[in-house]
Amino acid sequence: MKTKSNYFSVVLFLFLSLPFVLSKGQSKNTSPLFTPVNIKKFADYLFAEKDYLRAFDEYKKYLKTENNDTVRFKIALGFQQMGRYPEALTHFKGLFFNSDFTNQSRNEFFKTLFLADSLSYLINISNNEFFKTHDSLHVPLKLSFTAMMLQKMPLPDSVSFVNIFNKKEKAGMSELYSKQRRLPYKDPTTAALLSTVVPGLGKIYTGNYGDGITAFLFTGVLGYIAYDNFRANHSFRAWLFSGLTVLFYGGNIYGSYAAAQIFNAKVNFDFVSEVKKFLEKENYFIPRYNFGSK
Amino acid sequence: MKSLALILLLFPALILAQADWTRWKAVPPSYKIKIGQNTETEKSDGSFTSDVLIGLRSVYAFFISDLDGDNCPFYPSCSHFFVRAVQATNLVQGALMFADRFTRDTNIFKSSTQYPTRLHGRLYDPVFLYELDESKINIKKLLNPSNEN
Amino acid sequence: MKRTIEILLILLALATTAFAQGIFERQFRYADSLFKAGKYFDAITEFKRLMFFDSSGVYKFTSEMKIGLSYKAGGKENEAVKYFSLALKSANGEGEKFYAGTQIIRTLILSRKTDEALNLITQFLKTADDNQKNLLLYWRGWAFMFANRWQQAAKQFSELNENELTNLCKDVLNKKYSVNFVKGMSYIIPGAGQIYTGHYLSGLMSLGWNVLWGYTTVKAFLANRVFDGIMVGNLLWFRFYRGNFQNAEKFARQKNIEIYNDAFGYLENKFKGLKP
Structure with missing residues (x-):
């Protein structure tokens, strides 16, 4: 009984002194808050709060001692979320081979290219073996088709074009595709020709009614003043106003051409926005992730 | 607590953590009223025509446009537009761009679809839209002219 | 066991x-x-x-x-x-x-979210004790200063016996230009407001243009050249007259901001009391 009680006191003593022993002379890195498990827990929390930079700092600490592809993948995703596309691309590329995320990282690589507006490059590499995915989602191909549509490139025959999409995606895509073929462009040359015939008519054609009427009046009034001065033999004034008439007549033809170009750029911009909205809704054809505590 | 409800109402949708997407340092507090610097002035691009135009423009500004009120609703104003247009293209094309701009300026009905953005309180109507170069017509930049001085 | x-x-x-x-x-x-x-x-x-x-x-x-x-x-x-x-x-x-x-x-x-700050001060004043009240009123004075409501700020600080801040506010009030007064001067004599705010050249040139186009307009009307008179009066005289008082107003506002910023500079660098 005596030995037992002695044994108990020793254990008790050690036990009670434990916190003090531990808390004395410790540097911050040995604090239990900085064990790899806790660093990762905290980092996951920061990541979920979209506090990416701080999350990266923690993840990097974690990766010094542990090997975890989920963490690497999340770092890349964070860069993508922050709009730092070049870094996102590099990080995704690092996971292409020998990782748990070979397919996912390629999918996200293509999504990032799309977000960064590198459409031509995206189309170019979509058939490259290095970038190809090996699953049934076909994300790179789908995004490449979408990019081709935006670039107004001839699409592959309709069968293979729609076959890789699922039913819902197919409906959205074919709607956009047919819409794209009916975009209400204005022809710049037509606009310029119209304004050559009747000053301002080209601007009416591009929908800038006020500008068209102003141009018509402007050229008309200047021309009339020039004509009037020629009749009255005020030759200097006559030539001055003739010059101005020519300048504004020409300027309006020029401006009509430009107005049609701007009109078309706006039509394109609206269409691209619509496509991006569709992609956003479909999450760029990528299934949502659930990392849990991996 | 009532005040708390008030505060939470005032700041419902503060974008979380975006402020920390770049590493920042302490800044000394600044009490002064910040005056929006309207730096419309063009830099010389080294060519003779551009230098002459910049000179003529400042003479015009000194004697006339600084004294006859705020007449131009556009940013950049017509005279700056002319200088920039010539710098971006050439004298003839710049003159045509200016004539078109002047006509549009005279039109009193200016729609917000045509000029969707305001800069320094004026309608943003940049030169890059009118150079007849489709690759330069950047609607994104037209809508977010944050980098434009 | x-x-x-x-x-x-x-x-x-x-x-x-x-x-x-x-x-x-x-x-x-x-x-x-x-x-x-x-x-x-x-x-x-x-x-x-x-x-x-x-x-x-x-x-x-x-x-x-x-x-x-x-x-x-x-x-x-x-x-x-x-x-x-x-x-x-x-x-x-x-x-x-x-x-x-x-x-x-x-x-x-x-x-400078003054309204929100003032609202919150009012909320806290309802339950505050005397010390807290004084502090809240002190911040109310600061809120007024940051909103350029110097009159109200001066009143608030003088009630709290904050002499340094009261004097600063009064100093700003003494120095600042009345925008309407300056504008009014230029309504009566073109260029006067500009000269009053220290922009001599601009004021004199405005005066010059107004005299020139005013004279031309009047002369045209006197010679019964009504069309010329209307054109010059409308397109030139009126244009420069309007520019004249627009400039007067602009300069007065600019000067006022300079005066406010001098005061803010003092608060930022020299003032030793409690700051926001």
């Missing part, structure tokens, strides 16, 4: 709590040392870590306040107000609530 185990278990629980407290206290000291060293970005990380692991919430209020103060020091007022508001929510007792509340008010003043 059973009893022994029970005691052991209780002791274990006590020890782990003490141990955990030690860890959190240490984490708090670490975070606070970063804060004191001015490493605000990293301080925020460590305070966030503390709050994340400290489920007891002992450090919640202080951490939120410190995070708010860090953001404030980094000039990120919106984030600062957000964290002060969180701190207000987790405050224990009137003292902490008042501390968080005044920090919100001070930050709102700094970011």
